[in-house]
Amino acid sequence: MAVVLAVLVSGALTACESNKAELDAVRNAVNASRAQAGLPALRENVTLDVKADGWARTLRDSCRIWHSRLSDGAPREWRKLGENVGMGGSIDQIHVAYMNSPGHRANILDPAFNQIGTAAVWGTCNGMRTLFTVHVFMKG
16 A cells, blocks of 8 residues: 555656746745845745645636635645745746735745745636746745
């Protein structure tokens, strides 16, 4: 049973649709903003990446944004969770919008968070190529 579970978990981790370079760019933008505010970088949590990617695909498939149920898919050891969801034309454009939004900015700059999962998934909405990004923040 343990071997089957390990194979299923491994398969889920590689099923992400987010491009690794774009996923890293989303996380790097968050960490650059944190560094400017004198905060430590958030470390990548692959379980949160999977959660973020799945949610970004859901958003892309519906061509709209809303928040997930935060605890769904989160590691069991979480003590605090947060989430940002956005859509736009580029990672930079969406990150600027996050930083100009008090609630999204508060998540990015929350000193309690120490881990992050990110996603960046492209789709077509209303005939336009659209990027959906998700941040899932965790204090573990």
